[in-house]
Amino acid sequence: MANTEETKSIPADPSTEGHGGAGHEELVRGNLSFHDITELVSRHTEKKAPPAWYVAFATALSGTLLLLALMAYVVWNGIGAWGNNQPVGWGWPIVNFVFWVGIGHAGTLISAILFLFRQHWRTSINRAAEAMTLFAVICALIWPTFHVGRVWVIYWTLPIPNQMEMWPQFKSPLLWDVFAVSSYFLVSLIFWYVGLVPDLATLRDRAKDFWRKQILGFFSLGWTGSNRHWRNYEKAYLLLAGLATPLVLSVHSVVSFDFAVSVIPGWHTTIFPPYFVAGAIFSGFAMVVTLMVITREVYGLKNLITIDHLEKMNIIILVTGTIVGFAYITEFFMAWYSGVEYEQYAFLNRAFGPYAWAYWIMMTCNLVTPQLFWSKKLRRSIPVMFVLSIIVNIGMWFERFVITITSLHRDFLPSSWGYFSPTWVDIGTLVGSFGLFFTLFLLFLRFVPMVAMSEVKGVMPQADPHNYDIGNGHAGGDGEPYIEPATIAAVERPEQE
Amino acid sequence: MLDNLIREGKATMGIYESDADQVYGLLAEFPNPGALLHAAEAVREEGYRHFDTHSPFPIHGMDDAMGLGNSKVGYFAFLGGVTGCAGAYLLQWWTAAVDYPINISGKPFFAVEPSVPIMFELTVLFAAFGAVAGMLALNGLPRPYNPLFYSDRFEGASDDRFFLHIAASDEQFDSEETAAMLRRIGAQHIELVQDDGVSDP
Numbered sequence: 001m002a003n004t005e006e007t008k009s010i011p012a013d014p015s016t017e018g019h020g021g022a023g024h025e026e027l028v029r030g031n032l033s034f035h036d037i038t039e040l041v042s043r044h045t046e047k048k049a050p051p052a053w054y055v056a057f058a059t060a061l062s063g064t065l066l067l068l069a070l071m072a073y074v075v076w077n078g079i080g081a082w083g084n085n086q087p088v089g090w091g092w093p094i095v096n097f098v099f100w101v102g103i104g105h106a107g108t109l110i111s112a113i114l115f116l117f118r119q120h121w122r123t124s125i126n127r128a129a130e131a132m133t134l135f136a137v138i139c140a141l142i143w144p145t146f147h148v149g150r151v152w153v154i155y156w157t158l159p160i161p162n163q164m165e166m167w168p169q170f171k172s173p174l175l176w177d178v179f180a181v182s183s184y185f186l187v188s189l190i191f192w193y194v195g196l197v198p199d200l201a202t203l204r205d206r207a208k209d210f211w212r213k214q215i216l217g218f219f220s221l222g223w224t225g226s227n228r229h230w231r232n233y234e235k236a237y238l239l240l241a242g243l244a245t246p247l248v249l250s251v252h253s254v255v256s257f258d259f260a261v262s263v264i265p266g267w268h269t270t271i272f273p274p275y276f277v278a279g280a281i282f283s284g285f286a287m288v289v290t291l292m293v294i295t296r297e298v299y300g301l302k303n304l305i306t307i308d309h310l311e312k313m314n315i316i317i318l319v320t321g322t323i324v325g326f327a328y329i330t331e332f333f334m335a336w337y338s339g340v341e342y343e344q345y346a347f348l349n350r351a352f353g354p355y356a357w358a359y360w361i362m363m364t365c366n367l368v369t370p371q372l373f374w375s376k377k378l379r380r381s382i383p384v385m386f387v388l389s390i391i392v393n394i395g396m397w398f399e400r401f402v403i404t405i406t407s408l409h410r411d412f413l414p415s416s417w418g419y420f421s422p423t424w425v426d427i428g429t430l431v432g433s434f435g436l437f438f439t440l441f442l443l444f445l446r447f448v449p450m451v452a453m454s455e456v457k458g459v460m461p462q463a464d465p466h467n468y469d470i471g472n473g474h475a476g477g478d479g480e481p482y483i484e485p486a487t488i489a490a491v492e493r494p495e496q497e
Numbered sequence: 498m499l500d501n502l503i504r505e506g507k508a509t510m511g512i513y514e515s516d517a518d519q520v521y522g523l524l525a526e527f528p529n530p531g532a533l534l535h536a537a538e539a540v541r542e543e544g545y546r547h548f549d550t551h552s553p554f555p556i557h558g559m560d561d562a563m564g565l566g567n568s569k570v571g572y573f574a575f576l577g578g579v580t581g582c583a584g585a586y587l588l589q590w591w592t593a594a595v596d597y598p599i600n601i602s603g604k605p606f607f608a609v610e611p612s613v614p615i616m617f618e619l620t621v622l623f624a625a626f627g628a629v630a631g632m633l634a635l636n637g638l639p640r641p642y643n644p645l646f647y648s649d650r651f652e653g654a655s656d657d658r659f660f661l662h663i664a665a666s667d668e669q670f671d672s673e674e675t676a677a678m679l680r681r682i683g684a685q686h687i688e689l690v691q692d693d694g695v696s697d698p
Contacts, residue, residue: 033657034553034656035656035657038553038656166597167593167596167597168592170588170592170611171611176615179618180618183618183619186622187621190626194632198553201655204655205654205655217641221633221638223655224511224643224646224651225552225655226550227552227563227565228511228549228563228565230556231568232635232636234555234568235570236570236574236631239571239625239628243628246617247621250614250617254614254618458555462529464531464557466531467531
């Protein structure tokens with residue numbers, strides 16, 4: 001290969017590590033060349049999948065089939081097949097909806113917000129995290145769609161002229177949700193696809209099989225890596241990141257309006273939007289850590305998704321977990337400070353009532369255990385972070401359970417109090433939604449480049465054109481500050497062809 | 498006049514016309530991003546306009562080196578955003594206050610405040626559509642057919658190779674002189690790309 005030797009001859013300067021800003025950190029380990037990156041990532045879509053993939057796929061697919069079967073059961077029998085009833089009209093389906101939407105948020109955070117902050121370490125994980133977002137939002141959309149009961153008229157939620165000549169009620173937060181989540185899905189999808197185009201072109205150029213080349217040629221839009229194209233492409237990507245950032249913050253805020261705009265004690269609080277967004281990022285990062293720990297192990301991507309990447313995510317988990325925990329405590333303070341007895345009762349009932357077990361699971365998993373990440377040793381330990389990331393998501397599911405169920409099960413009239421229990425259909429559909437999520441994620445790992453190759457190449461030291469100038473900007477040499485044109489450097493290098 | 502305008506417009510997208518001998522242009526390979534950047538500068542200083550560089554990732558500083566201005570994608574995104582915002586406003590006003598007003602607890606049929614979330618969402622959605630549509634339009638994509646694909650070496654442009662392409666449609670183009678110039682500025686491999694439907698042997 002033309003530049004293998006050259007890139008090897010220019011090692012990343014170790015002395016700049018740690019104090020040279022993001023651009024100087026060693027984001028990719030093992031002194032890899034551009035071609036090595038292409039190989040490392042592309043080959044997984046080209047060769048046979050590892051045996052572990054087939055085992056995982058079979059398991060996940062059975063979960064998907066379970067979900068399909070149970071959703072058919074729910075449609076056939078009505079949503080009473082779930083445990084929803086008065087007083088808890090929003091049971092597990094809504095808990096699961098909020099849980100899955102939240103998971104999605106980390107993907108957008110990594111792809112958009114960290115992009116705007118020029119956090120170059122995101123390049124190794126953004127593709128997989130964005131894919132996770134899409135799949136999580138798909139899993140989320142299932143729940144409200146079926147929860148409306150008559151799924152065959154779900155299009156009534158959209159402003160499409162229908163036989164009743166009626167329009168949706170735009171003053172309802174539930175309708176805002178329809179727009180927020182579907183806009184979020186579409187924007188995430190095009191953001192992901194735009195990011196994929198250069199990498200699909202890489203796969204197209206490597207393809208040997210005729211049909212593979214045709215299909216990839218179709219999806220890569222005739223991309224040639226032209227700088228005239230990169231110019232508009234980068235601008236569009238920047239704009240998409242800038243648009244996705246307020247969008248992702250708005251999505252979970254709108255989801256929280258579903259609760260906060262009602263007048264139920266425990267729901268009617270102004271802290272909900274920021275608290276929901278922090279929780280969403282928290283759970284999403286935990287899911288990314290869970291997935292990345294497995295992926296880098298199975299696919300041998302430890303040089304691309306390094307322990308530093310995982311550590312940074314763990315720090316974000318620690319920060320957002322603490323924000324969420326702080327919000328739990330603030331809610332209690334506000335309930336007391338409001339002087340409203342219904343509000344005070346709702347919170348005391350949460351912590352010490354019939355659902356105290358769920359509340360304390362939530363507290364332990366979300367506030368207490370992530371504090372272990374204060375220790376540098378623990379947040380760099382793969383087994384610890386793997387277990388903790390799963391605990392976080394258990395905790396975050398319980399958070400939504402606590403918010404939804406405990407607020408509803410005892411409202412203003414004691415005569416209508418009740419206790420919610422899930423049915424086997426509730427449990428089966430939740431398990432099935434995980435099946436669907438992992439099925440989609442495994443298909444992604446199999447057929448799509450799981451790391452954004454062009455972006456990783458772009459942040460490597462040898463991608464900087466000034467890396468090739470004589471003097472290289474670093475002290476040493478004859479004391480002349482570097483001004484020399486690089487063409488001379490290029491000419492002086494022995495020709496390799 | 499109009500033909501010329503269309504030709505130059507297409508050239509900004511990297512779409513060029515072949516000359517009478519079906520020559521599409523010269524494709525020169527450079528060893529690394531630094532060499533490519535300086536080659537692009539040199540080619541521009543020589544007075545060439547119909548040229549482009551191809552690299553597996555965007556090279557920092559290349560837009561200036563090639564003399565390209567700021568991208569115009571932003572206008573498309575802005576237009577999309579305005580459309581989304583106005584569309585959401587009109588949609589909510591017309592459906593709730595004009596087409597089928599329903600009196601609920603004496604509240605106004607239409608108010609801006611509860612309309613804000615959907616106006617916001619559709620602004621973002623349409624601005625994103627505008628950004629991507631604008632990017633594709635300005636780039637002349639999708640473009641499944643490109644004579645450069647006839648070059649086998651060019652497959653490396655998406656892997657680890659760095660190319661500079663000078664189109665035959667450039668006024669200054671002369672296959673021999675241009676090739677000599679490219680060799681002078683450090684090209685490692687130069688290839689004449691022909692739009693004749695035949696790929697490399």
